[in-house]
């Protein structure tokens with residue numbers, strides 16, 4: 502499996518608090534069957550995103566981990582005005598590796614109408630925004646219409662694995678299930694932050710998807726699509742497959 506959203510670089514945001522914890526997270530992920538992790542430090546009002554410094558840390562983590570898991574560098578990109586301006590000017594600064602895929606996180610407080618225009622501008626720049634965990638956002642989890650519009654515009658949707666297993670409560674779980682049923686999910690990811698509570702594990706959620714919608718969709722969401730994303734290839738839509 503491939504995890505495209507993980508706060509595993511130590512001491513750079515609210516993710517891994519030490520190198521030891523990052524090493525523990527690697528072990529948990531590998532045990533769970535995750536072979537490739539995209540390290541995605543926050544870029545938001547609390548945390549500055551420094552691509553070069555993070556790349557160096559990730560290189561060190563790769564040496565500690567040996568060959569498995571393999572790492573790519575990405576970003577948990579908060580959709581703020583300042584961030585967007587910088588991404589328009591330097592689109593490659595925040596993407597997953599050298600691909601055109603960009604994780605984007607909406608504010609939980611306010612989503613201005615202009616956000617649709619901003620997403621379209623990112624797409625015009627050649628990027629593919631991957632909308633992270635809408636099921637956990639109180640402004641989005643019941644707004645399937647707006648999300649559907651963004652998908653039609655060219656965005657992808659990532660939900661958090663432990664939303665399906667109940668960690669984020671009933672509302673998020675119900676929303677995640679309904680997004681799955683509507684074929685509006687392209688990827689499952691861990692959004693792991695540590696080795697105890699928000700851990701890098703995909704298998705529990707993967708098994709639930711397999712149980713509800715079949716093996717094919719489960720594989721699409723944790724293997725095929727995230728692998729396509731880290732390789733810069735095209736992602737398949739789940740809409741035709743989710744009806745089973």
Ligand SMILES: [Fe+2]
Nearest residue numbers: 506508577692
């Ligand atoms: Fe995150």
